[in-house]
Amino acid sequence: MCPCSLDIPDSPAAFPYAIESLVPQSGRMVLLDRVLEVSDSHIVVELQVRDDGLFSCGDHSVPAWVGLEYMAQTIAAYSGYHRKCRGEAIGLGFLLGTRYFECSVGSFPCGAKLTVSAEKIIEAANDMSVFDCTITGKNIKARSKLNVLLPQDSQKFLAGKGI
Numbered sequence: 115m116c117p118c119s120l121d122i123p124d125s126p127a128a129f130p131y132a133i134e135s136l137v138p139q140s141g142r143m144v145l146l147d148r149v150l151e152v153s154d155s156h157i158v159v160e161l162q163v164r165d166d167g168l169f170s171c172g173d174h175s176v177p178a179w180v181g182l183e184y185m186a187q188t189i190a191a192y193s194g195y196h197r198k199c200r201g202e203a204i205g206l207g208f209l210l211g212t213r214y215f216e217c218s219v220g221s222f223p224c225g226a227k228l229t230v231s232a233e234k235i236i237e238a239a240n241d242m243s244v245f246d247c248t249i250t251g252k253n254i255k256a257r258s259k260l261n262v263l264l265p266q267d268s269q270k271f272l273a274g275k276g277i
Contacts, residue, residue, distance in 0.1 A: 133159070136194030137187055138206050142168050145180075146187050146230070149195070156233040157192040165224035175221035181256045182215060185247035188230045192245075193264050206268035210242070210261040217249075217256040226251050232260075241265045 133146045151158040161184060169176045169183075186209045194204045222228065228251040236244040242263050249256035265271040 131195065131198065133191060136198070136204065137190040138194075138204055139187065139190070142166060144187070145184055146191060149191060150229070152192065152195050154196075156231065157188060157195070158229060158231045159188050159191060161228050161230065163222045163224050163226045163228060170224055171221070173221075174224040176224065177221050178217040178219055178256065179215070181217060181222070181249050182209070182212065182258065182260070184228065184230050184249060185232060185245075185258060185260055186262070188232045188247065189243075189245050189260060189262055189264075192232055192234075205265065206272075208263040208265075210263055212258045212260050215256070215258040217254075219254055222251070222254065226254065228254065235259070 129149045131149075133148055134140070134144050136149070137144060137146070139145075145161060145164070146159045147161045149157065149159050163176050164170065165174050169180045171177065186207075190207050193207055197204055228249050230247065230249050232245040232247045234243055235246050236242075242261065245260050245262065247258050247260055263271075
C-alpha cells in the first residue's frame, strides 16, 4: 500500500516504483529519471537532459518547448503513483493545453540536471485538473500551468463512452 506522502531520500532505490511503472510512455519516450517527492497534491521529479537524438539538436541541446513534455510526464507520474496506491492500472492522461509557458532559456543543454515540480491547484468533478508546474536547473527556470484530463477509465473515454 502506498503512503499518501513520500519525501524520498537521495537514494533512487528508496522510492518504491521505477518511473517507467508510473507513466504510460515507454522506451526512449520516458524522459524522467526518478521521483524525489510525492504527496496528495504535488510531485517533484528529476531528469538529466538526454542527447539521444529523440529531441536533441545538433548543438547538444533540447528545445525549451520540450519542457512542456517534461511537465506533462511529471503529472503522469503523479497520476500513476496515486492510481497504484488505489490498486488501479496506469491510465492515459491528456494534455489539454496551457495558457502560457515561460522559460529563461531557449533550450536545455544536454547533460543538465533538471527538477520538475507539479502542484495540483484545481481538480474538477469531470476529471479535469490544472497543475502549476516549474522546471529548475542551473541558470534555468521555466513555469507553466497545464490543463489536463485524467479520466478514470481512459479506454472508455477514448471509445466515446466516458464523456
